[in-house]
Structure formats: structure tokens, C-alpha cells
Amino acid sequence: xxxxxxxxxxxxxxxxxxxxxxxxxxxxxxxxxxxxxxxxxxxxxxxxxxxxxxxxxxxxxxxxxxxxxxxxxxxxxxxxxxxxxxxxxxxxxxxxxxxxxxxxxxxxxxxxxx
Amino acid sequence: xxxxxxxxxxxxxxxxxxxxxxxxxxxxxxxxxxxxxxxxxxxxxxxxxxxxxxxxxxxxxxxxxxxxxxxxxxxxxxxxxxxxxxxxxxxxxxxxxxxxxxxxxxxxxxxxxx
Numbered sequence: 001x002x003x004x005x006x007x008x009x010x011x012x013x014x015x016x017x018x019x020x021x022x023x024x025x026x027x028x029x030x031x032x033x034x035x036x037x038x039x040x041x042x043x044x045x046x047x048x049x050x051x052x053x054x055x056x057x058x059x060x061x062x063x064x065x066x067x068x069x070x071x072x073x074x075x076x077x078x079x080x081x082x083x084x085x086x087x088x089x090x091x092x093x094x095x096x097x098x099x100x101x102x103x104x105x106x107x108x109x110x111x112x113x114x
Numbered sequence: 115x116x117x118x119x120x121x122x123x124x125x126x127x128x129x130x131x132x133x134x135x136x137x138x139x140x141x142x143x144x145x146x147x148x149x150x151x152x153x154x155x156x157x158x159x160x161x162x163x164x165x166x167x168x169x170x171x172x173x174x175x176x177x178x179x180x181x182x183x184x185x186x187x188x189x190x191x192x193x194x195x196x197x198x199x200x201x202x203x204x205x206x207x208x209x210x211x212x213x214x215x216x217x218x219x220x221x222x223x224x225x226x227x228x
Contacts, residue, residue: 040220041220042219042221091158093158100146100163103150105150105157105158107157
């Protein structure tokens with residue numbers, strides 16, 4: 001079946017512009033995660049949607065970052081007024097809601113802020 | 115909250131040699147433990163996972179990992195490395211409650227030389 005799909009795969013934007021990154025999770029996966037991967041920093045947790053519960057936003061680095069998940073499926077990560085330090089690969093993952101279910105990752109969106 | 119340490123940023127091994135990648139975690143109870151691999155230009159793929167039972171777990175591509183509670187470790191091993199194993203390896207820890215996101219280490223980059 002289809003895996004986690006992220007779009008766009010690459011995004012170049014100018015400093016100060018807003019960007020939207022999209023994630024289509026695996027059908028039936030009620031948990032959805034956003035992580036950020038920067039060189040040498042590993043995977044930094046951003047936000048976690050778990051079924052119908054309120055999302056865990058504790059990893060969002062600033063109020064310029066926000067995310068939505070519509071209809072329990074597609075998610076959009078929005079970065080407002082982008083800064084150069086926002087340049088990274090943004091990874092989306094989905095899983096079943098069970099805590100021992102492995103995450104299935106998309107290939108990520110590489111964001112470059114110039 | 116849980117945390118993960120991967121002490122080795124970069125390891126180089128010869129093809130055919132054995133491999134051990136270290137992972138130490140911090141968590142107040144028995145965690146769920148995972149190893150993921152990220153090959154160049156690819157998304158993260160699950161190698162193996164530990165939930166309970168036998169502390170030596172087998173994964174894909176000939177990898178195995180051993181959970182040692184006394185050492186808070188979950189080291190990844192392979193008896194004979196292949197050139198195609200060159201990649202970034204991430205250890206991750208999850209809470210059994212399931213209401214917190216998976217926490218990843220910063221990763222270990224594996225290079226394989228002839």
C-alpha cells in the first residue's frame with residue numbers, strides 16, 4: 001500500500017516568507033508526527049497528533065510554527081516569517097495509536113531559506 | 115521524560131568486519147526501544163524494536179540489538195558489515211503510556227570502507 005507522502009520534496013523560500021508543508025499519512029494511521037532533521041542534530045520532535053486528543057505541541061520551537069490535521073488525515077505544517085535557521089529537512093511520520101506501533105516516515109521536505 | 119544518547123557521531127568499519135553501535139536511554143520504567151536506519155536520500159526505515167520478552171531482538175538486514183536494563187542500553191550489532199550498510203542509524207525510545215512522542219538520538223553515521 002501507499003506509504004507516507006510529503007510535499008513538496010524540496011522548497012526554497014526567501015527569508016520572511018511563509019511556507020506550508022504537507023503530509024499524507026498512511027490510511028488508518030491515527031497518530032501523526034512532525035520532526036525536524038538538521039545536520040548533526042538528529043531528529044527534533046515538533047508536534048504529535050494522537051487520534052482525537054489535543055495535539056502535543058511541546059516541540060514547536062517558536063510561535064511562528066503551527067500545524068493542523070484536518071479530518072484526522074492530512075496534516076499541514078506552517079512556518080511563518082521564515083528564518084535561515086529554519087532550513088532543515090522536515091519529516092512526517094504516522095503510526096497506529098498503540099504505543100508500540102512503529103513509525104512510518106515520509107521522505108521529508110527539504111526547506112532552504114535564503 | 116525519556117532521552118536517548120548515541121555516543122558515537124561517526125564510525126568507520128571495513129567491509130566484512132563486525133559492528134556495534136551504542137545507544138543509552140534514560141527512562142523511569144521499561145521503555146519501548148527502536149533502531150531506525152536512514153540511507154542516503156531515503157526515508158527512515160525501522161530495523162528492529164524491543165517491547166518485552168527476549169532481550170535479544172532480531173531485525174532486518176542481519177541486524178540485532180540487545181536490551182540491557184542494568185546498563186540502560188540497547189546496542190545495535192551486525193556480525194559482518196556490507197558496503198550497503200553505510201547509512202545514518204538512529205536509536206529511539208518510547209513511553210509505554212503512548213501519550214508522549216518517540217524520542218530519537220542524534221544518530222550515528224556509519225561509513226564502510228573496502
